[in-house]
Amino acid sequence: MMITQDEARPTLDQPASPYAYFLGGTLVIEELPQNRQPPDPFRWLNAKWRCPAVYYRLVQPWLKEQGIRNTIPRWRDLSLTFVDNRTPHDYQLEALAAWNKAGRWGSVVLPTGAGKTFLALKAIAECAVSTLVVVPTLDLLHQWYARLENAFKTPIGVWYGQEKRLEPITITTYPSGWAHAETLGNQFKLLIFDEIHHLPAPSWHEIALMCASPYRLGLTATYPDAPHWLQGGKAAPETGQNFSLNGIIQDPVSLLDELVGPVLYRKHIDDLVGEQLAEYRTERIRVDLTAEERAAYDAAYNIYTGYVREARLRESHGAAWWNELTRRSARDAQARRAKVAELKLKEIVHQAQGKLTILDRLLREHPNQRLLIFTAHNRFAYQIARRHIIPVITHQTKSAERKAILEAFQLGKYQAIVTTKVLNEGIDVPEAKIAIVLGGSA
Known part of the structure; x- marks a missing residue:
């Protein structure tokens, strides 16, 4: 059952001593005067001390030390029976131990097929607390639902689209989690982000920002790479930009470090091939462009590189030249022409008839x-x-x-x-x- 915010607040006949509560993705301290300043990241807004809910794990000790009544968490401990009898691989145990050692705050990077979902199930079983799993697609939501139901033999909640049913263990999608973070934000102690490389996308990172969960686990095989981003690669899926947290512009890696924690454990595919993963072979087959494709490619290439060279973007903006090109394309016709040419180059290569x-x-x-x-x-x-x-x-x-x-x-x-x-x-x-x-x- 979900407890509403009104139920969490003291009644009028209770003494007016300071207390903290969750409101719309933020932590609010009531009855604490402006001259009694709490530590960062609290700010005095609308006559109350407030901060994003993500900082709960940092401010909770201070609340306790100051004797401020804490009505923020609405999660609870669970009595779970884990019925998955598979034996974890050594690397899965190592990853789980690293996560526990870090205060259950951070990400694990494992290749596809290495058992990230099983690792998460083990984490849920060990923590035995209210848990929200966030996934990018409905296919993954259904896959996770089956895995969780089979592993714990307990009702599993689903929160997306027209189906909104909260249970102590619930699954949602990134869009639904973002849209309802102000409702879900203090209901779960453990927050699991599957395919966490999606989280830095605009709006979606607000899920992590607006949740008070002190335990967080990120899972992916393709963690964002900061140097690649600085050289003009994608900052996050489907984006080419940086992001702001508390007014500070951050790259995706820094954003994930703050919202979910750093990468605590990583294995590459070559580390596991032959033992946990099947042997594989990669063969690259080169394809020639047709004469028509080559002509179109050369024309687009000349437009694209010509603008970059004439605008001296590399000289003036260094590693961030591509981001500057993208920014200029929104207001400058020549930059926009170069950006269209860049997209044309990719289209020709991706759809070559050969x-x-x-x-x-x-x-x-x-x-x-x-x-x-x-x-x-x-x-x-x-x-x-x-x-x-x-x-x-x-x-x-x-x-x-x-x-x-x-x-x-x-x-x-x-x-x-x-x-x-x-x-x-x-x-x-x-x-x-x-x-x-x-x-x-x-």
Whole structure:
């Protein structure tokens, strides 16, 4: 059951001594005068001391020391029975120990297939407190729901779309978590972010900012890389910008460090291949552009590099030149023309027609093995689907259809699935033996 904020406040006949409560993603101290200043990050706003809820773990000892009544947490301890009898791998135990040692505050980076979900289940079992799991897609929400229900044999809450049912263990999506953080923010002691590389995106990072949870665990195989971001790579999924916390501009890594904690444990795929992960082989096949594609590429390249050179962006802005180009493109016609040319370059490379010829050959060479085909753009994915009469999964695919496609693939009814980015996000597809990456960051 969810306790409302009004229920958490003292009644009028209680003494007017200072007390702290949660309100709309912030921590508020009532009855504490302005001249009695609490420590950072509290600020005097609207005649009360306030700060973002994320700082609860830092201010809670001070509240106790000062004798300020704390009505903030609405989470509770749980009596859980963990019925998953699998034996953790050594690296999973090491990751969990590192997280516990750090006060249960930080992220773990493990490659796809290394058992990040099982690690999280172990963390939930050890903590045995109210827990909110945040995931990027509905597919992952359904996958997590099944895993949690099987592991603990207890009702699991779901909070997204039209379905809003809170339980001591609840799952939500990044969009729903952001939209309702002011409601959910003090209900859960443990906050788990699956695919945490999504969290720095605009608005979504406010989930972590507005929650008081003192335990936080981030999981991903692709943690943001600060040097790459500084050189103009993506700052976060689908963005190319930096972010502000308390008015301070931060890169994604610094933002995650503050909101969830630093990376505490990391393993690369090569560390686990041959033992926990299957052996794999990567083969790069080079494709030539057609004469028409080459001409279009050269034209776009000249526009793009010509502007960067003439504007002296590298000389004037160093490693942040690409971010400056993006900023200028919003108000300068020539910069916008260069930005359009940059997008054209990527489109030509990602959708080169020579890739279709190679794909034709690979499908013929592997008729008895199931394949996943990744592309950078929906249009190219649908072109491939029509060309080979195979199912396609994009962000436009309805949940029921997506579920039916994946089930048929698992049963061997389909040889291949073509997709864009939606299967990048930790969806289990163990039947796939070959991945063909035609474009994107799969």
